[in-house]
Amino acid sequence: MSARIIDGKAIAADLRARVGEAVKTLPGQPALAVVIVGDDPASQVYVRSKVKETAAAGMRSLHVELPVDTPEADVVARVKALSDDPAIDGILVQLPLPAHIDAQRVLDAIDPDKDVDGLTDAGAGRLALGRPGLRPCTPYGCVILAKSTGEKLAGKNVVVLGRSILVGRPAAMLFLLEDCTVTIAHSKTRDLAGLCRTADILVPAIGRPHFVQGDWVREGAMVLDVGINRVPAPEKGEGKTRLVGDVDYEPAAERAGWITPVPGGVGPMTIACLLRNTVLAACVRRGWKTPAL
Ligand code: NAP
Numbered sequence: 001m002s003a004r005i006i007d008g009k010a011i012a013a014d015l016r017a018r019v020g021e022a023v024k025t026l027p028g029q030p031a032l033a034v035v036i037v038g039d040d041p042a043s044q045v046y047v048r049s050k051v052k053e054t055a056a057a058g059m060r061s062l063h064v065e066l067p068v069d070t071p072e073a074d075v076v077a078r079v080k081a082l083s084d085d086p087a088i089d090g091i092l093v094q095l096p097l098p099a100h101i102d103a104q105r106v107l108d109a110i111d112p113d114k115d116v117d118g119l120t121d122a123g124a125g126r127l128a129l130g131r132p133g134l135r136p137c138t139p140y141g142c143v144i145l146a147k148s149t150g151e152k153l154a155g156k157n158v159v160v161l162g163r164s165i166l167v168g169r170p171a172a173m174l175f176l177l178e179d180c181t182v183t184i185a186h187s188k189t190r191d192l193a194g195l196c197r198t199a200d201i202l203v204p205a206i207g208r209p210h211f212v213q214g215d216w217v218r219e220g221a222m223v224l225d226v227g228i229n230r231v232p233a234p235e236k237g238e239g240k241t242r243l244v245g246d247v248d249y250e251p252a253a254e255r256a257g258w259i260t261p262v263p264g265g266v267g268p269m270t271i272a273c274l275l276r277n278t279v280l281a282a283c284v285r286r287g288w289k290t291p292a293l
Contacts, residue, residue: 003223003256006145012268015144015293016057019275022291023058030282031060032090032116032274033082037075037101038068043094050092050271057275062088072101076109083111089282090116092274095166113285116277118170127173134277139171141269142203142224143178149222149258154179157198161185161212161246162205167226171203192216204246214251222258223247226266 032054036047054061091114097103112122118136126133158180162168172182196216204212205226227246245262283290
């Protein structure tokens, strides 16, 4: 079997366009604040594209840049001020934060109703309890991609590799809410290969290039590769690199029914879901009718 490719780039572009159309119908303009501490180049790139795409979708974006040595208390105070600011609908704190800052203390300063990343205790709690709320962007993107195939999700065996607060845990909770039977694997899991072979839907979120072997993929399974890993690419020239997922793509695509490429799979869904969450947050906070997105 040769897998059909789930085109995350196109699906994310479609969602961004739908968010843009929905924004035009709202009585006001949603506003997203993006907070970055320090000058980590990868984080700067992510933040710039979040700010750019927010504006492209017709929303207001506030870019808060703080120096790398900003004391934790000052970062917390800044985030708290954004939480208290009625003009701001969504707050995103770019992770990771510098080592001297406890990320959880900063996240806890976000008003749960503005938590567009779904990372506060309240946001994670709402998800765990199956209550309405803003869902973490990357895992929610995985669910959208899974649904885009037209496959019925209820009853499917989902194996999520990784249990991080950012990806693995919320992905597991989201697939549970879709009535899937979910297993979470991690670094202490025994017989990972055997477990992966039980998956109708495999969601690797580990951060290890080509870790999941082709023969770990069950014939016809869906593979949603969250991993983004930079590896040397000597074929492109000396010192060049390229991005690969957690899955050994070619052999996995031979066996899978559906597969996401890296790049161009799960990755582009994160910002699209962030924009979606900003609209949802604005509608709930301001009592506007929530568009179907
Ligand atoms: P993380 O916090 O480092 O978590 C990695 C998880 O993988 C941990 O739960 C760890 O288990 C597990 N793990 C590590 N080695 C393993 C092994 N040999 N066998 C089984 N499990 C293993 O990473 P993350 O933040 O969740 O990110 C995971 C990947 O997703 C990264 O490549 C990241 O770049 C990517 N990512 C992509 C997006 C996007 O597409 N926009 C967004 C976020 C992250 P333990 O808990 O036991 O240590």
